[in-house]
Amino acid sequence: MKASTKSVIIFMVVYLGSLSILATWVGYLYYIDRKNALIEKMHLEMRYKARSINAQLEYYHMNKSEQFTFYEEGYDIALYDNERELLASTFMDDIDFSKLFYADDDEYYLVETLYKEYLDVKYIVIKKPLDVQQLNEILEEITLIAFYGFIFILFVALLLAKIMLSPIKRSIASLTKFMKDATHEMNTPISTILMSYEHMDKHNLDAKQIRSLDRIDIATKTLSSLYRDLSFASFHDYIEYEDTPIDVKEVILERIKYMDTLIQFKGLKVSTALQPKTIYMDQRKLILLIDNLLSNAIKFSKKNGEIEVSLTENYFSVKDNGIGISKEDQKSIFDRFKSTNSLHGGFGVGLDIVNQICKEYHIKIELESEPKKGSTFRLVWPEQKFNK
Template identity: 25%
Template sequence: MFTMTRIINSVFDLNEILQVLVDAIASEIAGADLVGFFKKEEDGVFYGTIGNSAKVNIQELYIDPEKDEFVRDIIREQRLSYIPDTTVDRRPDQRKIEIMQIKSILGLPVIVDDKVYGLVFVHDFGKKMNLTQEQIDIVEAFVNMSSVAIRNILMFERTQSLLSKQQLLLEASNAMSKSLSINDVLHACTRYVGQALRSNDIAIHLFNEKNGTFKPYHIAKNGNVTEDEWREKHRTSVSIHVDDDLLFREIAITKKAISIDDVFSDPRPNHQACELFGIKSLLIIPLVAKGKVFGAIAAPSFHKRSYQEDEIELCQSLCDMTGTALSNAMYAEGLDQLVKEQTAELQQANLKLEEYVKELQHLDRLKSDFISSLSHELRTPFTAIKGAIDILNRGIFGELNEQQMELTEMADKALERLLGQVTELLDFSKIENGTFELGLEKANFIEIINDSVQLIEPLTKKKNQKLFTQFDSDIEVCVDKQRMQQVLINLLSNASKFTPPDGEILIKSYIERDQLFIEIKDTGIGIPKDKQKHIFTKFYQVNNVVPGTGLGLSITKQLVELHGGTIRFESEPGKGTVFIIQIPTDGGLENEID
């Protein structure tokens, strides 16, 4: 129970939270043979995701509400249900009851944003559980806390996704505005559409309005087929003419994107071509500028997939930019006779491109507003967590012993840390609009280091890393304690994240000539030379494999500079990195007074 509460309130990994949940229910609360979490998918069926038992592969199990009245009741009422004797209450799917010899069963809904996100089931094999009401109440409390944690994770992921999309649009707009040739524009288009869909199989066909044909022009590198093979198959076996190809005809007429999850169940695609290339799903987006179709972007998938609405909208925005930039490029190369004859239309196209840039700048401002409002949205579920802790403190489930009091105290601290993460988002917004202020005070910097190390130790212990400290016995400085701890935690967590198991991390602090120096050194993978100049850039991530918003180092640098200090680093790929911070011991107050 202690471990579960700590994880739920401090970890942003969904699978880890769910694993601790089912293990805690199984071993510490209910003593059950099987506790499983089942996640709801688009088809309405709940599929096994995480379980505690090695006897049963939970991922092979699924629950169809249409075949199980017990499950339907839980979903409809959005509340737990306990059947102490399945021979008396026969609502559950009897086939599964017999196969798994379930004598009693507890089912609980995981509610996220007033919807059933998943289900938790608890039961033994071949014997009744005989759960007490106290056990059921505790299980429900932990499931409710998990629901809040899941909601926080989902909201954080949505925020990160929004920021990534806005950054992609800004980068694409900049690249398009600098592309002066057709080849540069179309290559940029395939690159950014590929990033939006996480695909290397993006192809472009140009439309000849006079003869009604779409001709292959370019396909992205590193895909399932080389450009030579792609062109050869088109030359010998695939011809795209609007009179024969229903899909491309619709694109040419409607000028709207079309997504098809299963090409062989839809009459519009050329099934022979799909079979030749191995295409299972397909997204087609027209390239339109000045009201005319110049071509189409094809984003095939070689396994069945569903193209999400936000993905299609993002790709449509990228293709709108491409259409306008393509028109300008054709003019520059002397290929667009219509633009040559109609200079006014060219100016309109340029204005349209400028409007895209202004719109993206507006989105950037909305981003800051969104981050600010998001923090207030996140505070709502914190109330639920606080309520659960208060229930335990009031002794509703019995008086708390010393260990339990320690547990609730840790939960309170974890909640404060989570609030700190929300505050970090607010910090970014305030720094962006120039309203951020420090709260300087005299402080013992050794205490700040020790507190930071204590908070980061769970990460280092998980990877069996050694964390060393080295500092003078007494370091008194004038700083914003909370912000300097934020700086240290950012750098220490990065050091742990990019240092392999059994690696070493050192934090060192000393004073020279009224300047405080802090060094954080690791034996990690280091920073590639070509990426070192970008690491303090907002939203920039050195390693896209490791999740993150790309804001940590940017905020760290600005917090150090607000203290009147500087931050720099030295890194050698494969050997490690050291960050060096230098701030005046008076926190920059002299400069502020001057």
């Protein structure tokens, strides 16, 4: 995943997530407020009905009639005497007379106490369910507002992300162009130096001159490795690669021999334990894998140290006894342009290339390292992919 894409995703998750939490809380408070308003309205209506029923009771009482009827659509009504004995009712629920207005689930009860008793009625109890349809309408309203609000916030988030990433993208584009131009310009002088060195007459030279030539060889091969890394980083999308069966052991021995001058210059001892192994991949990419792991081991090894190179049917590993890598730095050493040691450099492009190639060929990278104790990089081959 590209760094810019990852940044956009993180920004969107944080921005949309925080606003969604805030909007959910606001929506919840709005829903509770509307629901309480409905309950208060229903409470007033139930009190009005109680007074209406009380007026009917007074009418029957004034006319000295004990045969009375009442019906209120949408309401259940119960009448109780002074001893709270049921006189008449359209429902048979137990009533809590200690409360004037209360809810049991979605059913609401109003207990109205009469100051004047008519027909022995002391308490009027009215029961009414909360209007579910109105609650659903409120939820639909909130959902609709939330949907259009999310669309608007998403549009604003994308616009903000584009505005913030625009200067970064321009900087990355400029850096990429510079890398491509610099890589292109490096090819000719490096090739010229290497060719001149190989054709140089090295006989009849004193020790000082030979040592100077060794330094030229080391510097040129270091530049050549950097050139290959930058070429892959800049142009790998435009280069045609071809996977073929490769003898890994032969390539490893060839690359160790290629780096022999640098190995000898630091007084390093390279021990090898190589078993036959054939894989199916592009040889140039395999060389990039091996060269980057070997060059890092050489670069970060102590003078007169030892490097162990192993190859089995299952993995390829390079172990050194150099400066090592801290647990914190191990999390980011495969990121491009990330260097774990400002004094020695390195780990900037090479391990990013190793990571890219390993992902392409489904190779698992394992790292074991401790500061001042060295590092072991292990590439585990996927059996089905590479056993040919």
